[in-house]
Amino acid sequence: MKNQAQGRAGQAYLYGRRGKRFTDAQERAGQAYSYGSRGKKIHRYAGKSRLGLFIRALRKKIHTYAGRGPMQYRKNRKGEDLSILGYGCMRFTRKGAGIDLDKAEKELMAAYRAGVNYFDTAYIYPGSEAAVGEIFERNHIREKVNIATKLPQYLIGNHAALDRYFGEELSRLRTDYVDYYLMHHLTDLAMWEKLKKVGIIDWIREKKQSGAIRNIGFSYHGNTENFLKILEDYDWDFCQIQYNYLDEVAQAGRAGLQAAAARGIPVVIMEPLRGGKLVNMLPEAAKKAMADSSRDWSPAEWGLRWLYDQPEVTVVLSGMNSLKMVKSNCRTASEALAGSLTDADFETLEKVKRAILEKEKVGCTGCRYCMPCPKGVDIPGIFRCWNTMYTESRREGRTQFIQTVGLTREPAFASQCIRCGKCEKHCPQNIPIREKLQEADRDLRPLPYRIAIQAARGFMFRKPSEKASRSPRQAK
């Protein structure tokens, strides 16, 4: 074992079964070893000995099957413990038209028994709130867990709607209070301002005073600048962001995470594995980099450990829908310490990222030095979605584009570019931004998508009187 303080001081050691001490350097060089039952020396991490490999695999299987090292906890603003692994209740296995409740119950309860105390759902996850409510009631554990759910803020048109949706959620969840309540899917300050106009601030105050809401927060999918503005605008108890080793500079990003932590605001992480893509869609070179490392971690474990390494992260949500996944993630959450990744681990992850990013169309790092564009073009957002088309799938890239660029209240399309060149003067990657934006736009918005986005924007943002007066060209 090595402890955190030793790790920070560069004195990290591992101990063999007979108390032999190994330095990280020895470990990396494949010199760390332990002894088999007959006293035979076995290299622990070199990956050269068949017996060593067998023992490593067996030990991991036993730990995974047990799935219950002591769960680790980090604190909320009141000093209460939150399990560092949270249960994302969006991906329950479905059966017919609904959720397979018996299967979900087994998985949820296995996580609960392993120490998970944070369960995240939302009004719009089909059947999820009702399933969570029923499972907790059946097992009499409501008082022992934290329920996080979300206000569908995009459906709120007036003050009365706040109580209507909240009341419906309480009824589905079979409870009279919510531990963590989030404004769902904010992407810019304008959305929060709209809620303020219908009286959300007084409403929150009243719900907190009555105990119906214990902690108030928001989940976020816009850019870093808007995240910081929302963070500044209210005394939040927590927030939730998309964050993983590939999205270090996308959305709220590391800058957002650290800004929240600096204000003492706990951060819940969603999409730690990019919806499973950092597990299921890794290129061969990325898999090889992991296999060549001294760690016998799965791709999921690499993703989770990268997050747990950062003390600013409070809870990592995982949408678990098998017992194997629950047990494996619980084991990781019982082992992974903040500040425990070594230089060699970061090198491995750099290789993995490089292998993924090699497939990209444009070398944009998301640094945002080119912003703001005087015409409102979301340059890094457009490039990120374009790259996603080639590193993940065309459909995923276009979906992300619609969500994060196409349907924001203020239009941010490449077609708004007037080719002033201001952005290119600031780009450290020397990207010919004007030229690449046009290419990206053609790829991301073929005609059917262009028409669909235009129609959706017309429905969402334009007043009926404006529809008749604006020409299709203006609406481009």
Ligand code: SF4
């Ligand atoms: S060249 Fe286009 S994208 Fe760049 S700053 Fe000017 S208007 Fe914005």
Ligand code: SF4
């Ligand atoms: S400055 Fe260049 S690398 Fe940075 S976000 Fe803008 S385009 Fe991307």
